Amino acid sequence: MVITLIKNHFKRSKPRLNNINTKNILGLILLGILSVLILGIFGYILLLLTQTFARLRLPDVYLKTVFFILLGVLTIYEVFNIIKQLYQSKDNHIYLKLPIEKEKIFLSKIIYIYLRQLLISFVFLFATAGIYGFVETDITIFYFFRLIIIAIIIPFLSLILASLLSIPVSFIMGYIRKNKFLLIASITIVIGAFFIVYIQFINVVLNFIDLTSASSSPIIDPLIIENLRASTNNLYISSLFYNLLMNQSFIQSLLILVLVLGALMIGVYFLLKYFYFKALNKENERIDVEIKKDIKLNKPVIAIFKKELITLTRNPDYAFQAVVLNVLMPIFIFLTIRLTYRAGEATVGREIVPGITLLTVLVFILLTNSFQGMIISREKEAHYITKIIPVKIIHQLFAKIGFGYILNFLMTIVTITIVTSMQYITLMEGIVIFILSIIFSTGYTLTLVTSDYENPQLTSNEGGFEEGLNMYKTLFVGLFLAIIVGVVFSVTPFIRKLFLSQRVFEFFGLFVIKLDANKINYLLYGAIVLILLIYMIISIIRIRKVANNK
Numbered sequence: 001m002v003i004t005l006i007k008n009h010f011k012r013s014k015p016r017l018n019n020i021n022t023k024n025i026l027g028l029i030l031l032g033i034l035s036v037l038i039l040g041i042f043g044y045i046l047l048l049l050t051q052t053f054a055r056l057r058l059p060d061v062y063l064k065t066v067f068f069i070l071l072g073v074l075t076i077y078e079v080f081n082i083i084k085q086l087y088q089s090k091d092n093h094i095y096l097k098l099p100i101e102k103e104k105i106f107l108s109k110i111i112y113i114y115l116r117q118l119l120i121s122f123v124f125l126f127a128t129a130g131i132y133g134f135v136e137t138d139i140t141i142f143y144f145f146r147l148i149i150i151a152i153i154i155p156f157l158s159l160i161l162a163s164l165l166s167i168p169v170s171f172i173m174g175y176i177r178k179n180k181f182l183l184i185a186s187i188t189i190v191i192g193a194f195f196i197v198y199i200q201f202i203n204v205v206l207n208f209i210d211l212t213s214a215s216s217s218p219i220i221d222p223l224i225i226e227n228l229r230a231s232t233n234n235l236y237i238s239s240l241f242y243n244l245l246m247n248q249s250f251i252q253s254l255l256i257l258v259l260v261l262g263a264l265m266i267g268v269y270f271l272l273k274y275f276y277f278k279a280l281n282k283e284n285e286r287i288d289v290e291i292k293k294d295i296k297l298n299k300p301v302i303a304i305f306k307k308e309l310i311t312l313t314r315n316p317d318y319a320f321q322a323v324v325l326n327v328l329m330p331i332f333i334f335l336t337i338r339l340t341y342r343a344g345e346a347t348v349g350r351e352i353v354p355g356i357t358l359l360t361v362l363v364f365i366l367l368t369n370s371f372q373g374m375i376i377s378r379e380k381e382a383h384y385i386t387k388i389i390p391v392k393i394i395h396q397l398f399a400k401i402g403f404g405y406i407l408n409f410l411m412t413i414v415t416i417t418i419v420t421s422m423q424y425i426t427l428m429e430g431i432v433i434f435i436l437s438i439i440f441s442t443g444y445t446l447t448l449v450t451s452d453y454e455n456p457q458l459t460s461n462e463g464g465f466e467e468g469l470n471m472y473k474t475l476f477v478g479l480f481l482a483i484i485v486g487v488v489f490s491v492t493p494f495i496r497k498l499f500l501s502q503r504v505f506e507f508f509g510l511f512v513i514k515l516d517a518n519k520i521n522y523l524l525y526g527a528i529v530l531i532l533l534i535y536m537i538i539s540i541i542r543i544r545k546v547a548n549n550k
Contacts, residue, residue: 001100005108006115030476047131054135060242066128067150067238071158073124074117078162081116083170085109086276106276110159110269117155125151129245146245149254154241156261163268167275300391304399308375325368326407330415336360337424354429355490357419361412361433362482365441366475369408373448373471375400377457393453394547401449405441412437436485436532443536444478450543481535485528492524 053062086109129147133139233239244253340356389396412434420430451470502516515523 002104002108002111005100005105006112009108009112030472034472034476034479043127046127047135050128050131050135054132059132059136059246062132063129063242063245064235064238066125067154067241068235070121070124070128071154071161071237074120074155074158075161075165077120078113078117078158079166079169081113082162082166082272085113086272087166087170102277103273106273109276110272114155114159117158118152121151121155125154142247143245146247146250150241150244153257153261156265157237160261160264160268163272167271170275300389301395301399304391304396305402308400308403322371322404323407326404326411329364329368329408329411330418333360333364333415334418334422336364337419338422351493352490354425354433355486355492357425357429358433358436358489359482359486361415361437362440362486363479364415365408365412365437365444366478366482368411369404369441369445369448370471370475372401372404372445373452373474374457375449376452377470379456392547394544397449397453397543397547401445405445408441408445409438412441436489436528439529439532439536440478440482440485443532443539444474446536446539446543447478448474450539450546454546481531485532488524488528492521495524496520 050062053059086106125147130144133143133147240253240257244250244257337353337357337360340360416430416434416437419425420427425433448471451474455470457469496517499515499517499520502514504512504514506512
């Protein structure tokens with residue numbers, strides 16, 4: 001029975017492809033291409049980093065950091081996974097009605113949680129420590145056998161730590177969930193802090209690669225290398241796994257570690273079981289719901305707009321996409337531009353900074369607005385009600401996207417104000433970037449909601465990737481357009497330098513074109529404006545056509 005339950009957990013969590021058809025298969029293909037590109041870039045950066053540490057003979061610094069990151073990520077992820085799978089699982093009320101022992105249900109969930117962490121552990125370690133084993137010349141085959149053992153052990157440790165942390169976190173989340181605005185504010189603070197730390201980490205990594213990639217021998221001061229080693233000496237748990245991997249008292253350390261983890265797992269098992277059974281018992285408790293008798297009447301369009309706001313406050317995932325990412329957009333863009341500003345200015349000159357700024361803003365518009373591409377699919381069967389209510393479809397769609405669009409508009413203003421005030425770009429450059437960004441945002445948002453309304457993905461897998469099949473297609477096209485616009489905007493100042501004096505081009509003796517710096521400006525910048533305007537106009541025509549046909 002336990003094995004059957006585990007299979008059921010995996011079956012419920014895997015993507016459902018029964019809603020794939022010729023209309024949305026392109027979105028799935030483009031999602032795959034985009035995923036491969038992102039993984040390829042990440043893999044290349046990881047390879048450079050691994051080669052750098054191998055060249056500097058710093059296996060202890062690299063591998064200890066790898067173990068620390070893996071253990072931290074697994075623990076944080078597992079805290080919320082335990083809360084989701086045990087305390088707040090939507091299938092608890094289903095299992096209560098089945099003739100299955102609670103003990104077996106609990107055991108199956110614990111094993112399922114561990115197996116998912118085990119998969120992450122294997123993939124991460126073999127993409128980091130495994131690659132290091134191939135890059136380093138002194139590694140033997142036994143290194144990889146020890147790495148497999150460590151990959152099996154680490155999820156047990158993260159499960160123990162996450163189990164202890166999940167109990168207070170669950171109580172805190174339960175309190176925060178009662179206040180929706182406090183929930184949104186908490187998510188915003190956590191994600192913002194994470195992104196700041198992430199940007200600082202990437203900055204350190206890029207600086208480190210830059211310091212060492214120019215030479216085949218170490219060029220870093222020995223004192224810096226010793227400081228690097230000292231910074232990882234306090235990572236005691238990571239040091240334990242590093243010693244295991246490097247065969248330092250392997251058998252003795254492994255036996256002690258297994259005995260300690262085994263004893264802790266027994267205690268954690270009974271602790272989690274107590275709180276899980278307590279959560280199951282709450283499923284049978286009666287919940288009193290207060291029904292409001294005085295309901296204020298609103299105009300239909302305003303009512304739809306308010307309905308979207310209420311839905312947003314009741315759904316943390318939706319709130320994260322619609323509010324948190326938008327509110328954090330100015331911080332994200334500022335940190336990203338600060339990270340790339342110095343590199344761009346040093347390598348090719350300050351002229352490239354406005355182009356980098358525009359490209360960064362457009363990419364974050366894609367990220368913050370993409371939730372609009374699932375705004376219809378998220379309604380499920382309730383979508384059909386919108387076809388019979390006495391409100392024009394076009395008005396309904398504008399009411400649905402209104403809040404997200406207005407918030408993104410305001411955050412774009414804040415973003416450009418911050419970047420301009422920090423003197424990364426001039427005031428005139430900021431105004432131009434803002435206008436281009438709003439034109440792009442309008443076209444992208446309208447295209448998203450039009451595609452979703454035209455072919456809604458009314459899958460039963462709530463929150464699954466199937467809901468976004470239309471969005472992936474629009475996202476890929478939007479990303480392609482953003483890159484083209486950003487690149488042209490970036491290279492125009494450099495192309496202009498080639499035409500400081502007038503240059504004449506003759507074609508087949510029939511056509512003569514005279515170009516100077518001003519004409520190049522009008523030509524390239526005009527092309528950017530024209531492309532974005534056409535994109536926006538097409539999206540407006542399309543949404544009106546779809547709304548009228550439906």
